[in-house]
Amino acid sequence: MRDHPLGQLTLARMREFYREPEAIFWVFGFPLVLAFALGIAFRNRGPGELRVAVVRGPGDSALAVALRGAPGLVVAVLDSSEARLQLRTGRVALGVTPGDPIAYRYDSTRTESRLARLEVDAAVQRARGRADPVVVRDERVTEPGARYIDFLIPGLLGMNLMGSGLWGVGFSVVQARTKKLLKRYMATPMRKSHYLLSFVLSRLVFLFLEIAALVGFGWWMFHVGVRGSVVALGFITMLGALSFAGLGMLVASRARTIEAVSGLMNLVMLPMWILSGTFFSYARFPDAMQPFVKALPLTALNDALRAVMIDGTALAQLGPPLAIVVAWGLASFAVALRIFRWR
């Protein structure tokens, strides 16, 4: 009876991975730590308090009383120099100088300051007798789906697929090359395609554990749900994993040393960590950059993951981003096969 070489190669890949505790941590533990830390740091707090300074001078106490009556404002009466200092260092969002006219001093690029200006101005105007012509009613909601953690979990999933694909494949290939193991395999009748495919297959096996760990953690810790179909999510992550395994193969196709491949790996991953909307929306980048940003595999993957997890989009509507993901995978795999250094 003979074992199938592809099966044996895949088993070897998997054993080498799960017998390496550090690899386990970086693939499974680290994303959870990151999700936990970021989820805690950026949790949605209650209505934030806005600190404003009233500059000492004639009329300051009346102004302070008027502002203290407004919900969400914390008011301090300060000397002019102190008020300026606190404003400059961000400890107060707005400085109010009493007089006629009343002067608002603030940095208009700070969201917090602009909010404070609105609140303060409304309080000031009301105190002077402004009546609101329309009656309004507030309906406050904090629904899962709109929070930062809901945005973050799919992004981390995408980033993890990229990281474990590139490291998992790239590192083992280069290690086998430096240890002359690749050359040893070349001295057997082993098929090259079996060797390369074994990486892809072992990635798929661990992939499901990766998703389960991160999505399960998000749900248990932060109630991050999956709006769309779980099957669609599985399918998208599979495409993502295959694509990044191909990219990992390409990165590792020529490198002779671990140092060289680590450098290449960072060169490939760093731009995507920043540009691809893992931690914050890539809509913040200028319009001129958008076509480039959207063409990156991680951007496309993150978009597709968010569409399924947050919006509940059906798989059929995700053709364009998934096409980008698949195209990257196929192209890198094809190039890697051509230029691969087998010894």
Add this chain to the structure above:
Amino acid sequence: MSLSPPAIRCAQLVKRYADVIAVAGLDLAVETGECFGLLGPNGAGKTTTIEILEGLTVPDAGDVEVLGRRWTDGAQARVLRERLGIQLQETQLADKLTVEETIRLFRSFYRASHAVAEVLALVGLEEKRRAWVGKLSGGQKQRLAVACALVSRPDLLFLDEPTTGLDPQSRRQLWEVIGRFRAAGGTVLLTTHYMEEAERLCDRVAIMDHGKVIALGTPRALIASLGAEHVVEFALVDGAARAPQPEELATLPGVRAVRSGPDRVALTVAEVHRAVPALLALLERRGAELSLLATHHATLEDVFVALTGRQLRDA
């Protein structure tokens, strides 16, 4: 020798690297069933030669035929791979796999193969079956490397410096493994820079230097070519001042050849019992004091030194 075609035949093999010629026009023929040794110092071109024969390195010129097939033909090369067992000099097998897993992996590449237990018994690693490769000793790792080469039931086994860096006991264990393979009818090509190993294992050896074969034959015939079976070495306390001239030494009874090294003089001698008293008498007359006097049976090392004027190990 035999009527069957040679297991390996190569002619006018040349391999150049950027600034060195590793193999400079090499001809070899290894008969089926023999153990053939490539002996030479580091950098002589042994590894390049064996890797060309293994089909891992493409020669710049020359013709190679292994088991009647050529590496240049893709289909033939694939068939050939099934019949060879190869151990490379620097391969480090995966540390985190067990001995058994490693052998099963290599076994899966071949159509015909030994069972895992069989090959473990061949190399004496039964007890290490479940041990991680990373936990094995140097000798055990080397036997595992040979096990991976033997697992395909090869007709022809290539071993590149199989015992370099091993302790004497591990070396002997590997020699036994090779001996068993030969007893079952296998052909072996090995490289080594240990002349003891070559004398012990090989039916024939080719001594290589600077990418060429400088001597070829059975170890016994090569040693006999020195014209005498013994080597007498001596050194003097005050160096060259009172040393006899080589011509003078050559006239001593039983001395066939004289070689002056940097720190000692070596005489190739047919009859030690006549040459040594004569040498001592000569030194006495000149008032020279010995700091070293040693005799040994001539070895392949002496053959190499006689041919190149350099020691094998630090050449």
